[in-house]
Amino acid sequence: xxxxxxxxxxxxxxxxxxxxxxxxxxxxxxxxxxxxxxxxxxxxxxxxxxxxxxxxxxxxxxxxxxxxxxxxxxxxxxxxxxxxxxxxxxxxxxxxxxxxxxxxxxxxxxxxxxxxxxxxxxxxxxxxxxxxxxxxxxxxxxxxxxxxxxxxxxxxxxxxxxxxxxxxxxxxxxxxxxxxxxxxxxxxxxxxxxxxxxxxxxxxxxxxxxxxxxxxxxxxxxxxxxxxxxxxxxxxxxxxxxxxxxxxxxxxxxxxxxxxxxxxxxxxxxxxxxxxxxxxxxxxxxxxxxxxxxxxxxxxxxxxxxxxxxxxxxxxxxxx
Numbered sequence: 266x267x268x269x270x271x272x273x274x275x276x277x278x279x280x281x282x283x284x285x286x287x288x289x290x291x292x293x294x295x296x297x298x299x300x301x302x303x304x305x306x307x308x309x310x311x312x313x314x315x316x317x318x319x320x321x322x323x324x325x326x327x328x329x330x331x332x333x334x335x336x337x338x339x340x341x342x343x344x345x346x347x348x349x350x351x352x353x354x355x356x357x358x359x360x361x362x363x364x365x366x367x368x369x370x371x372x373x374x375x376x377x378x379x380x381x382x383x384x385x386x387x388x389x390x391x392x393x394x395x396x397x398x399x400x401x402x403x404x405x406x407x408x409x410x411x412x413x414x415x416x417x418x419x420x421x422x423x424x425x426x427x428x429x430x431x432x433x434x435x436x437x438x439x440x441x442x443x444x445x446x447x448x449x450x451x452x453x454x455x456x457x458x459x460x461x462x463x464x465x466x467x468x469x470x471x472x473x474x475x476x477x478x479x480x481x482x483x484x485x486x487x488x489x490x491x492x493x494x495x496x497x498x499x500x501x502x503x504x505x506x507x508x509x510x511x512x513x514x515x516x517x518x519x520x521x522x523x524x525x526x527x528x529x530x531x532x533x534x535x536x537x538x539x540x541x542x543x544x545x546x547x548x549x550x551x552x553x554x555x556x557x558x559x560x561x562x563x564x565x566x567x568x569x570x571x572x573x574x575x576x577x578x579x580x581x582x583x584x585x
Contacts, residue, residue: 383525386435386442389501390493391508393542394561397569399494403578406533407585413440414528416496416539423581427573428456433520440497440537441524444516447491447546454490454563454571489546489555490568491516498536508544510555543568 399405403423405416417434420443424432435442449457456462491513495501543565545558561568569575 383434383436383521384519386437386493388438389504390442390495390542391506391512391544392503392559393493393508394545394558395543395563395565395568396503397541397543397565399539399541399569399578402569402575403582405537405539406535411533412529413496413531413533413537414524414526416533416537417441417443417524417528419578419581420494420539423574423577426577426580428462431517433517433522434524435520437495437497438501439499440495441528442496443494444520445492446517447489447510447513450488450490450571452488452562454488454568456572487548488562489548490572491544491546492568492572493542493544495540495542496533496537498534498538503542507557507559509557510546513544513546541565541569541574 403419405411405419407415421432424445429445429448431446433444435444446463448463449461451457489510491508493516543561545561545563546555547558548555566575
């Protein structure tokens with residue numbers, strides 16, 4: 266009924282004020298019916314529900330219903346972090362010229378670094394009373410097949426044959442240093458006999474370092490000797506400082522009892538040399554002071570002959 270009323274109202278709108286007069290002929294009635302149809306279509310569409318025809322309305326949620334939580338996402342793996350790139354350190358400047366240039370001045374010679382607890386000998390060594398090369402007495406190269414360890418064994422054998430039963434080892438640039446025990450000699454460099462050469466722990470029941478020094482130095486005037494054997498392929502110089510007698514005693518206590526096995530793999534090359542650094546001391550009667558003798562009283566060859574080392578090295582060479 267409402268639609269019909271709307272149509273009637275629309276039709277009256279298109280009529281002239283004289284609607285009671287008969288309709289006139291012509292195209293006007295046709296246009297009026299077309300407009301009426303368009304208006305009717307608009308009214309029908311406007312009267313429909315805003316929701317699409319045939320579409321089901323979504324049900325409203327129940328206030329009392331329990332809403333299930335959303336599913337949990339699986340844990341994401343942690344992003345991989347690239348390790349920091351470590352830049353290699355430049356190699357140390359071991360060569361003296363490079364170290365001097367880097368420091369802008371002269372640097373003293375440095376001892377070889379410690380390796381696996383192997384102690385380093387103070388470098389350069391103290392100025393000796395005399396120095397002699399042992400290469401003229403013995404061929405340590407054994408035809409070019411010897412290692413630095415073989416050289417130490419040859420020295421150890423010769424020292425044992427000469428009565429030097431205690432030795433210690435130190436690291437040195439390009440090789441090693443072997444030291445002997447401080448001993449007492451006569452004026453010609455011959456070791457004293459009858460147990461006066463030096464005291465050993467096995468010779469006394471209650472041996473002490475203090476008693477050793479007392480028996481060794483607080484005695485009548487005498488002469489003493491300390492030998493350091495240097496095996497190296499480096500050209501070196503000695504320092505200007507003298508070796509004190511207490512330092513010589515400490516050298517035997519501070520060294521290693523054996524040469525590390527790594528020296529078995531180090532060849533004794535043509536550049537290597539074996540030197541004997543001989544340190545003489547004199548005990549001055551009256552004031553009980555021990556003084557280093559520099560330069561030495563005796564030639565180094567005399568020390569080698571009278572100590573028995575020269576004879577032991579020659580015998581070792583003949584045995585080969």
